[in-house]
Structure formats: C-alpha cells, structure tokens
Amino acid sequence: MGKNLVGNHIRKLRFNHDEMTQQQLADKVGVTRQTIVALEKGNYSPSLELAFRIAHAFNMPLEEVFFYGDNTKE
Template sequence: MSKGRVRNAIRALRLAEGMTQQELAAAVGATRQTVIAIEAGKYAPSLELAFRIARTFNQPFEAVFQFDPSG
C-alpha cells in the first residue's frame, strides 16, 4: 500500500521568475541543499516552509504543492 507523495511545481515557478536555488533558499530561510531536495521530491518541507515558498511565488499553496495518493 502506497502512502502517497508530495509533488511540487517549485522548479518551474523558480525558473519562470529567473530565480536561482540560492536566491529562493535565502528568500524562504532555508539552505540551497534543502531547496534542491524539495525540488527533486526527495524531501517534503514542513508546512511552515511550504507556505513561505508559496508566498514567495505569490501563489496559493495548492498551486505549488500537490499530494499524489498513488505516489
């Protein structure tokens, strides 16, 4: 039985803004390594960090993060 997976649109949003991983990390108070792991789907951020990321892109939470139950 699969537990599901959190998917995100961070990389696409970041590139559309012309923002580097380091710039995003600084904007949300995380490390570049954390941003890399989140983008790659290897790490699900805390809710607080996830909301900070969505706010940085001026997007609703659901536009940045999606839960895939079949994941």
C-alpha cells in the same frame, strides 16, 4: 527510500519568476540551497510552515505550488 507523495512545481516556478536561482529562493524562505535541491528532486516533504513560505515567495496559493500524489491534472 521511496519518493515522497508531496510533489511541487518549484523548479518551473523559479524559471517563471525571472529565472530565480535555488540560492535566491533559499535565502527568501530561510533555508539552505541543499533543502531546495532536495525539494525539487522530490526527496523531501517540507513542513507546512516552509511550504507556505515558498508559496508566499512566488505570490501563489499553496495548492498551486504543491500537490499530493500523482499530478495527473498537469
């Protein structure tokens, strides 16, 4: 199975938010830790609703947490 085209900065953002653990983020957005692990590995593209919930958890706009395709800007 190829990597998903939707990437994210979740791992970096967690560390920038007082080293939030995967479990803490999972509890905040209402998913299991396994799903956060899959998202960070790029193994899963979240639903739009979950993507918004994660962005809200970091108090950031959606496009600063998720990106589509190659993230060459970074």
